[in-house]
Every structure is written in structure tokens, then in C-alpha cells.
Amino acid sequence: MSNAEHPVETNAPHPRRWVALGVIAIAQLMVVLDATIVNIALPSAQKALDITDADRQWVVTAYTLAFGGLLLLGGRIADYWGRKRTFLVGAVGFAAASALGGLANSGEMLFAARALQGAFGALLAPASLALLTVLFTEAKERAKAFAVYGAIAGGGSAVGLLLGGVLTEYANWRWCLLVNIPVALVALALAIPLVPESRAHGNTTYDIPGAIVVTLGLASLVYGFTEAAKPDEGWDSATTLAFIGAGVVLLVVFVLLQARARNPLLPLRIVADRNRGGAYITSALVGAGLFGAFLFLILYLQNVLGYTPLEAGFASLPVTVGVLISAVVASNLLPKVGAKPMMILGPILGAGAMYSLTFIGLDTSFWTHLMPAQLVLGLGLGFTFVPLSSLALIGVPEHDAGAASAALNATQQVGGSLGTALLNTIATGAITAYATTHLPSATSPQEGQKVGLLAQVDGYSAAFTWAAVMILVAAVVAGVMIKVRKEDLPAEGTVAHVG
Known part of the structure; x- marks a missing residue:
């Protein structure tokens, strides 16, 4: 574009x-x-x-x-x-x-x-x-x-x-x-x-080699994380390490290709800017924590609390409500306070909400626990993504505007892919460990079933913990890397170009 x-x-x-x-x-x-x-x-x-x-x-x-x-x-x-x-x-x-x-x-x-x-x-x-x-x-x-x-x-x-x-x-x-x-x-x-x-x-001209190499590199990383989740493989297996290693090598090759290509997929000058680089890293980290955690919230609602699919759909709406509220507030605040304060506040709110989800149990209340946590998570996301969109276009030449805004969307999706795979590996490992430890002491089928549910809670809680860590790191990255002043932000019409 x-x-x-x-x-x-x-x-x-x-x-x-x-x-x-x-x-x-x-x-x-x-x-x-x-x-x-x-x-x-x-x-x-x-x-x-x-x-x-x-x-x-x-x-x-x-x-x-x-x-x-x-x-x-x-x-x-x-x-x-x-x-x-x-x-x-x-x-x-x-x-x-x-x-x-x-x-x-x-x-x-x-x-x-x-x-x-x-x-x-x-x-x-x-x-x-x-x-x-x-x-x-x-x-x-x-x-x-x-x-x-x-x-x-x-x-x-x-x-x-x-x-x-x-x-x-x-x-x-x-x-x-x-x-x-x-x-x-x-x-x-x-x-x-x-x-x-x-x-x-x-x-x-199209940078087909760049597209193939970056997609294969990311897929190799995700496959490595998936292998690590399997009981007969784990993090130290040759297969896991080979795929993760190949993924890292392919991503390095992608960067080298972008430096030499005549019409690169991702011009490195876009990423090299300190503020944009900070925005892309923040976007990837928040995507990593959010996508995976949202998956486990749905699994928890249906598999542990026994919600029907429709009830689970309704029960997940507070995140969207929070995003819509904070997006309006953030749009109005952006010209007054600039991007940096909100890009620190947003992930802190999101990480806090995610951390509160680590205290789930077999009968956690929706209204006093799950609903407020999701609402705060949504508020945090809105405060993060609105300034991110404007930062992606700061100081970008006209002909790079499409690539810069598409790169922001891409980093969020890529972060979500890697985060989901990693959190699923963490959750699966925790579920297996809990079940292996506690199932032998179960004296009846009912107790065995309860241990199975508690194992899932333990796994989902571990995923929420690491998701909170990822999102909190995003706040640190924003605090360290974002130096832009509110006067530097694009005019109102320009922000709208971001996808």
C-alpha cells in the first residue's frame, strides 16, 4: 500500500x-x-x-x-x-x-x-x-x-x-x-x-523471498513451541531445539534480505526509528499476551465453569466494552498528553487485569472477578492501541506510510502467533504436571474428574501469569524507547490511515 x-x-x-x-x-x-x-x-x-x-x-x-x-x-x-x-x-x-x-x-x-x-x-x-x-x-x-x-x-x-x-x-x-x-x-x-x-x-517488484522466509521462520518457531508442549518432547528435545533454532536463523536471513532488497517487504528505515521500533515491539508483546490469554479465558469458561458457547460469548464481552470506552478517551487525550503516558498506563492496566485472572478457581464469580478483570483489560488495550496507531506514522515519508501502518498490524498478529504457541506450551506443561502429581491420590472417578478440572485451572493460571509478564514488559519498552513529544504526533486525518 x-x-x-x-x-x-x-x-x-x-x-x-x-x-x-x-x-x-x-x-x-x-x-x-x-x-x-x-x-x-x-x-x-x-x-x-x-x-x-x-x-x-x-x-x-x-x-x-x-x-x-x-x-x-x-x-x-x-x-x-x-x-x-x-x-x-x-x-x-x-x-x-x-x-x-x-x-x-x-x-x-x-x-x-x-x-x-x-x-x-x-x-x-x-x-x-x-x-x-x-x-x-x-x-x-x-x-x-x-x-x-x-x-x-x-x-x-x-x-x-x-x-x-x-x-x-x-x-x-x-x-x-x-x-x-x-x-x-x-x-x-x-x-x-x-x-x-x-x-x-x-x-x-515484489519481495517474494522476504515474504516466504519470514513466514517460514515464524512457523518454525511456533512449531518448536508446539513440540515443547508434547510430553515425549519437551524444551530440551532435539526436535524442539532444531525448529526454534531454524526459526531464529530464518528471521536473521529475513533481516539480511531486507537490507539488500531493491524494494523490500519491510524497509528497515521504518523499523530503525526509535519511536516506531518501540511501537512495534510494544505491539508484538501486547499481542503475544492478549491473543493467548483470550484463548485460555474461553477454554476456562467452557471447560471448567461449564458455560455454554453462547454464555461464553456474552461473558467475554466486557473486554470489548473496555476497549470501546478507552479508545474514545484515548483519542481525546492523545493531543493533550501525547503517546508515551498512555502507552505506559495501558499495558500496566492490562497486566494488572491479567494478573487478577491468575486467581481463578473451580467456581470463580463472573460479576465480582471475571467481569471487572476483563473490563480493566479492555481499558488497558484501548489506551495502548490508540497511541500505537499514531506512532506508526510519525516521520514516515509518504511512500512508506502504507508499509509502516501494515507493519504495526503485522507485528501484533505475529506477536499473537508466538504468544499463543508459547502460552499453550506453558499451560499444557502445567496441566500435565498437576495431573501427574495429584491423580494417583484420587480415590474415586469423581475425585479424578475434580483433579482434571483443577489441573486445567492450574494450567490456565500459569498462562495468565506469563501473559501478564509479557504485557508488563511492553510498558517497560514503551517507557524506555518512546521519546516522541505530543507536538510531533500526526494530524488527526493522518492517524486514520492506520489499519
């Missing part, structure tokens, strides 16, 4: 731009829904497809890895191949991958479908954002368009939680994937006649 800010075609507003916004919004809702709708379905899918605890995180990480790893390439393709064409291919591919996942008869087939969804999502999301930037050339109209886009991004997660609950409980977990097919068909039917084509000119 590097040249999306200045369309070469014309600056005259497109006559069908508001209708086109509605079409783009439908497709964006599909991508956003997918981030949360599958979490609610996961406990049911895990049972139905006999997925092990060590492997269950692939349902989340296969999607976020492909999405985060290919997002920057997707932005380049949208710019140079054609934004409408990329949008249409992304929507068709996303629907086809959703059908494959909905019909999956094994865990491996579901993981592959989720990876395909992530890959096509990496085409769809930046193409949507670039189309909006081209269609809305007037500053006030553009701000309104991006406000709609942002509202969908914020509210879509809540819709996903509830829709996931309804579909899993009253239909089947498979419909959490199959529901994307009619949505994509509507978006396609409307986009073909209503959305105009546009593309950028200039250097149209």
Missing part, C-alpha cells in the same frame, strides 16, 4: 464512494469476525476432530501466522496488481478457505484451512484500506470513512463472540467458518459493479 496515499488517477471524489464503503465494510467485517468467532467454537472443534491440547493453538496461530507474515506483501500486491482485483481474489479465497475449514474432517485439514484464510485475509485487509484511501480524497470525508472502518474493526470482535456462541450452540461449530461464504458472496456481488479499480505506479 506504499503509494496508496496519493492516487495517480484523479483527486475528484468517486460518485459511488459511499456505496463502495458499505461493500468494503462487509468484507472487513468478515475478516474481523474471524479473529474471535473461532475462539468460541474451539472447545467444540477440538472435541469433534480429536485435536490434542498441544496442537489446539494451531487453530489460532495458523491464521495469525499467515495473516501477519503475508500482510506486507498483500499491501504491495494490492498497490501494483490492482486494489479491486486483489480485493475480489481475497474475498473469493477467504470464502473457499472457510468452506474447507467448515468441512474439515481432521485437525490438520482445519489448520490448513485457517492458514489459507490468513493468507487471503492478508490480501483482503490491505486492499480494503487502500481502496478507502483512494476513494475518499477529501480530509473530512476520509475521516468519516475511516471512522466507519474503525468501528467495524472494534465492534466486529464483539459480534464474533456472540455469533460464534449462537452458531456453536444452536447449529454446529462448523458454521462459525461456513458463515463467511454468504458474506463473501454478497461482498463480491456488490463489489464487481460498484467498486472502481485503481493501482499505483512506479517500482512494481
Whole structure:
């Protein structure tokens, strides 16, 4: 999306731009829904497809890895191949991958479908954002368009939680994937006649080697973490160490490729800036703590407290409410106090909320414990992500704006992938250790069942502890690395470009 800010075609507003916004919004809702709708379905899918605890995180990480790893390439393709064409291919591919996942008869087939969804999502999301930037050339109209886009991004997660609950409980977990097919068909039917084509000119080379190397490197790391969760492997096994080592080497190779490529996927000058570097590290750490912890919250609600999928969906809403409240407050505070204070306060609130979730038990109260913790977690996230979005564009040349904002989204997804895999390994290890220690002393099936539930609580609590640590480290990184003053922040219209 590097040249999306200045369309070469014309600056005259497109006559069908508001209708086109509605079409783009439908497709964006599909991508956003997918981030949360599958979490609610996961406990049911895990049972139905006999997925092990060590492997269950692939349902989340296969999607976020492909999405985060290919997002920057997707932005380049949208710019140079054609934004409408990329949008249409992304929507068709996303629907086809959703059908494959909905019909999956094994865990491996579901993981592959989720990876395909992530890959096509990496085409769809930046193409949507670039189309909006081209269609809305007037500053006030553009701000309104991006406000709609942002509202969908914020509210879509809540819709996903509830829709996931309804579909899993009253239909089947498979419909959490199959529901994307009619949505994509509507978006396609409307986009073909209503959305105009546009593309950028200039250097149209793609950094395919960079995209392949970074995605393989991240996948190798996640696979290494997954192997560590298996009882017959562990952290010190040759397989675990080989995959983690290969992942690190491939990521180093990626950096070397970016330094030498003529048109790199991620220009290193973007990351080298102290404030942006701090923003990207903070984004990755918060993503790492958040994605994994959210998965374990859903598992805890359904597997331990016995909530139905719909009840679990409702019970997860306080996070979204907190985000929506603090996002409004943070947007108003940003010009007055600057980014740094909020980027320290946000992760501290988030880490505190996560730490309070470590005190869960077999009968933890929703209203006095889980609801307040989630609300504070949401408040912390809103205070973190709003200033992060503006920091991503500070001092960025016009032609790097797309890459800089896409990189922020990518770091969050990549952090989420690695964090989910790592936290799942920690939780699985703790569950196994607790069960191994306490099951021999159980004298009845009922006691054995109780030990099994207590083992899960112990594992989820360990995951929440490490998630809190990751998010707290983000506050330290922000405090040390962010030096920008409030006067340096981009103008209001510029912030809206971030995806």
C-alpha cells in the first residue's frame, strides 16, 4: 500500500464512494469476525476432530501466522496488481478457505484451512484500506470513512463472540467458518459493479523471498513451541531445539534480505526509528499476551465453569466494552498528553487485569472477578492501541506510510502467533504436571474428574501469569524507547490511515 496515499488517477471524489464503503465494510467485517468467532467454537472443534491440547493453538496461530507474515506483501500486491482485483481474489479465497475449514474432517485439514484464510485475509485487509484511501480524497470525508472502518474493526470482535456462541450452540461449530461464504458472496456481488479499480505506479517488484522466509521462520518457531508442549518432547528435545533454532536463523536471513532488497517487504528505515521500533515491539508483546490469554479465558469458561458457547460469548464481552470506552478517551487525550503516558498506563492496566485472572478457581464469580478483570483489560488495550496507531506514522515519508501502518498490524498478529504457541506450551506443561502429581491420590472417578478440572485451572493460571509478564514488559519498552513529544504526533486525518 506504499503509494496508496496519493492516487495517480484523479483527486475528484468517486460518485459511488459511499456505496463502495458499505461493500468494503462487509468484507472487513468478515475478516474481523474471524479473529474471535473461532475462539468460541474451539472447545467444540477440538472435541469433534480429536485435536490434542498441544496442537489446539494451531487453530489460532495458523491464521495469525499467515495473516501477519503475508500482510506486507498483500499491501504491495494490492498497490501494483490492482486494489479491486486483489480485493475480489481475497474475498473469493477467504470464502473457499472457510468452506474447507467448515468441512474439515481432521485437525490438520482445519489448520490448513485457517492458514489459507490468513493468507487471503492478508490480501483482503490491505486492499480494503487502500481502496478507502483512494476513494475518499477529501480530509473530512476520509475521516468519516475511516471512522466507519474503525468501528467495524472494534465492534466486529464483539459480534464474533456472540455469533460464534449462537452458531456453536444452536447449529454446529462448523458454521462459525461456513458463515463467511454468504458474506463473501454478497461482498463480491456488490463489489464487481460498484467498486472502481485503481493501482499505483512506479517500482512494481515484489519481495517474494522476504515474504516466504519470514513466514517460514515464524512457523518454525511456533512449531518448536508446539513440540515443547508434547510430553515425549519437551524444551530440551532435539526436535524442539532444531525448529526454534531454524526459526531464529530464518528471521536473521529475513533481516539480511531486507537490507539488500531493491524494494523490500519491510524497509528497515521504518523499523530503525526509535519511536516506531518501540511501537512495534510494544505491539508484538501486547499481542503475544492478549491473543493467548483470550484463548485460555474461553477454554476456562467452557471447560471448567461449564458455560455454554453462547454464555461464553456474552461473558467475554466486557473486554470489548473496555476497549470501546478507552479508545474514545484515548483519542481525546492523545493531543493533550501525547503517546508515551498512555502507552505506559495501558499495558500496566492490562497486566494488572491479567494478573487478577491468575486467581481463578473451580467456581470463580463472573460479576465480582471475571467481569471487572476483563473490563480493566479492555481499558488497558484501548489506551495502548490508540497511541500505537499514531506512532506508526510519525516521520514516515509518504511512500512508506502504507508499509509502516501494515507493519504495526503485522507485528501484533505475529506477536499473537508466538504468544499463543508459547502460552499453550506453558499451560499444557502445567496441566500435565498437576495431573501427574495429584491423580494417583484420587480415590474415586469423581475425585479424578475434580483433579482434571483443577489441573486445567492450574494450567490456565500459569498462562495468565506469563501473559501478564509479557504485557508488563511492553510498558517497560514503551517507557524506555518512546521519546516522541505530543507536538510531533500526526494530524488527526493522518492517524486514520492506520489499519
